[in-house]
Amino acid sequence: MGAQELISLLAEETVKTLYMTVVATVIAYLVGLPIGVSLIVTSPNGIKPMPVYYNIMGIIVNVIRSVPFLILMIALLPYIRIVIGTSIGPNAITAALVVAAAPFVARLVESSLMEVDPGVIEAAQAMGASTFQIIWKVLLLEGRPSLLNGAAVATINILGYSAMAGTVGGGGLGDIAIRYGLYRFQPTIMWITIAVLVVLVQILQEVGIRIVAKSDNRIN
Amino acid sequence: MAEHIISLKGVTKEFDTKNGKVVALKDINLDIEKGDSYGIIGLSGAGKSTLVRTINLLEEPTEGRVIFDGNVLTGLKSKQLNLHRRKISMIFQQFNLLMQRDAIGNICFPMEIAGVPKAQAVEKATELLKVVDLEDRAHSFPSQLSGGQKQRVAIARALASDPEVILCDEATSALDPKTTRSILKLLRQINEERGITLVVITHEMEVIKQLCNKVAVIENGEIVERGDVQEIFAKPKTKAARRLFFPDGKNREKPSGKTSTKNRLRLVFDEANAYKPIIASMILETGAPVNFFYADLDVLGDKQKGQMVICLSDDKELAEKQKEYLRKEGVEFTEIEEEIEEVTE
Numbered sequence A: 001m002g003a004q005e006l007i008s009l010l011a012e013e014t015v016k017t018l019y020m021t022v023v024a025t026v027i028a029y030l031v032g033l034p035i036g037v038s039l040i041v042t043s044p045n046g047i048k049p050m051p052v053y054y055n056i057m058g059i060i061v062n063v064i065r066s067v068p069f070l071i072l073m074i075a076l077l078p079y080i081r082i083v084i085g086t087s088i089g090p091n092a093i094t095a096a097l098v099v100a101a102a103p104f105v106a107r108l109v110e111s112s113l114m115e116v117d118p119g120v121i122e123a124a125q126a127m128g129a130s131t132f133q134i135i136w137k138v139l140l141l142e143g144r145p146s147l148l149n150g151a152a153v154a155t156i157n158i159l160g161y162s163a164m165a166g167t168v169g170g171g172g173l174g175d176i177a178i179r180y181g182l183y184r185f186q187p188t189i190m191w192i193t194i195a196v197l198v199v200l201v202q203i204l205q206e207v208g209i210r211i212v213a214k215s216d217n218r219i220n
Numbered sequence B: 001m002a003e004h005i006i007s008l009k010g011v012t013k014e015f016d017t018k019n020g021k022v023v024a025l026k027d028i029n030l031d032i033e034k035g036d037s038y039g040i041i042g043l044s045g046a047g048k049s050t051l052v053r054t055i056n057l058l059e060e061p062t063e064g065r066v067i068f069d070g071n072v073l074t075g076l077k078s079k080q081l082n083l084h085r086r087k088i089s090m091i092f093q094q095f096n097l098l099m100q101r102d103a104i105g106n107i108c109f110p111m112e113i114a115g116v117p118k119a120q121a122v123e124k125a126t127e128l129l130k131v132v133d134l135e136d137r138a139h140s141f142p143s144q145l146s147g148g149q150k151q152r153v154a155i156a157r158a159l160a161s162d163p164e165v166i167l168c169d170e171a172t173s174a175l176d177p178k179t180t181r182s183i184l185k186l187l188r189q190i191n192e193e194r195g196i197t198l199v200v201i202t203h204e205m206e207v208i209k210q211l212c213n214k215v216a217v218i219e220n221g222e223i224v225e226r227g228d229v230q231e232i233f234a235k236p237k238t239k240a241a242r243r244l245f246f247p248d249g250k251n252r253e254k255p256s257g258k259t260s261t262k263n264r265l266r267l268v269f270d271e272a273n274a275y276k277p278i279i280a281s282m283i284l285e286t287g288a289p290v291n292f293f294y295a296d297l298d299v300l301g302d303k304q305k306g307q308m309v310i311c312l313s314d315d316k317e318l319a320e321k322q323k324e325y326l327r328k329e330g331v332e333f334t335e336i337e338e339e340i341e342e343v344t345e
Helices: A003-042 A051-066 A069-084 A089-114 A118-126 A131-142 A144-168 A173-183 A187-215 B048-055 B078-085 B103-113 B118-131 B147-159 B177-194 B205-211 B229-234 B239-245 B278-286 B316-329 B337-343
Strands: B004-017 B020-033 B037-041 B063-068 B088-092 B165-169 B197-202 B214-219 B222-228 B264-269 B291-300 B303-311 B332-335
Touching: A003 A051, A003 A089, A003 A131, A003 A144, A003 A173, A003 A187, A051 A089, A069 A089, A069 A144, A089 A144, A118 A131, A118 B088, A131 A144, A131 B103, A144 A173, A144 A187, A173 A187, B004 B048, B004 B197, B020 B048, B020 B197, B020 B222, B037 B048, B037 B177, B037 B205, B048 B063, B048 B165, B048 B197, B088 B147, B103 B118, B103 B147, B118 B147, B147 B165, B147 B177, B165 B177, B177 B197, B177 B205, B197 B205, B205 B229, B205 B291, B214 B229, B214 B239, B222 B229, B222 B239, B229 B239, B229 B291, B229 B303, B264 B316, B278 B316
Parallel strands: B037 B197, B037 B214, B088 B165, B165 B197
Antiparallel strands: B004 B020, B004 B063, B214 B222, B264 B303, B264 B332, B291 B303
16 A cells, blocks of 8 residues: 555544544533533432432443443444444444443543532522522533543543444544554554554643643632 | 511431431520621530521521521522522631632622623622722632632622621631731621621631620530620620630639639629729738739720639638629629639640
8 A cells, every 4th residue: 555545544534533533522421411410419418419310320320331342332233223324434433432431421520520619519509509500600610620621531532432443344543453454464554543543642632631721710 | 676687496407427316406596686796606516507507508407497587498499598598698717719710700609690680790799899808809710819818709709699697607717817807807897887697607706706796605506605795705604605705725724833723713804994903902902912813805896805814812701802892893703713624624
């Protein structure tokens, strides 16, 4: 394979990887953020304790999280085909990524919000703030730096998962690594792919750190 | 009869812990009048923080009723309760400001909750910053402010909802003495000029002396003594109150060496007799010397009070004469010989 060809292949698959990562992260947050918030709010020490909901949701999250991603994905693909019509390609993999990542995101959100000073929540309660106002104006606002930090971790994790999806025909950088590196035994291409992944993770981490620093009013 | 802004009726609070039930408050009955600056003092663990938290239902009483401005708060749905809570502000030992909002943003917060339009809220917050003397820190974040400044922002925030009452939970306990004085002065001003009722939780006698007109002494979840600060200062009836109001030095009340431990008196002077040389005259008149253990000048609100611990003559007859003289001069005194064990820790 010529250099030209290789570059265009890498570019194409990097775009696919980024597509899967970004879309899956966004949807995983749309699902996981409310779940994480609900776990904090309904916990025994939360602002509206609801033990039944809290325990059931906790078990669901833990069950999904305890299945390794590769196995979860293989188990889910037949159902994904029913829902979105295909079990290969970036869209199918994105769906699997969302299912795997949402519970992880929920736990990340939960632990971020746990750091919010209970005294500030108490102050808001004393002012007569409703549960919704406390979630919106206190928990999410005061927890913002930690939430963004968690989002960087989640994105990088999902990027890693998406590469794994290459083994089941998901496309993206993982796909190149497996097809060329493993099946055709071309270690150079394998290493180049790894290098691209490393660079992507570095960029994500760096951007994440900067956004967190900029958003946190406690530091300066 | 003056109007009760806050009434607690038979309030009991129990906590379930691993080691069984703990009774934090036992059948508390307390009436606070509009405009009072009501101190609640006790040692740590006495239940005073739980007590103040029952007033705005941050702690729901196990039994009893909480009445605010004629409305029974206990048993209300959270929507109604939240409306009343807007009229009961609270300031805290740890300030509890939003760390991600600047001073103005923090002061606007309660108005946001109440649905006040933003422009109006900002205007009022700016005014309140002037009241607490922080106009130049409008856009500082809490992490850029000192403890005293943070508490000033918290006080401005407490004023933002035009409250009837401000609950102060150990509001100066995290501050140095100088800052404490300035915060107490500010709170006093708010109480006097705006007529806002204060409920002041503290373990420090100084706070009560400088800020309150009434005080309740709480011990083991019960109010053991209550009344005007002036009165209780002059004549504390219970051991708990004496422990708090008497000189705090451990050995000041327990004479060392061979000095007599009998016949010790705590004298309280008010403005009427503070300037007279009463002790000197007493010695001259009775011809018997006394021993001094402790003397101090206190400011209670705007009144000066002196207190002194002395030891009278060993001779019973002479001691009686000395007491007679003090009575004649109108000096309040309490005998404290039985207190030695309690006071010495």
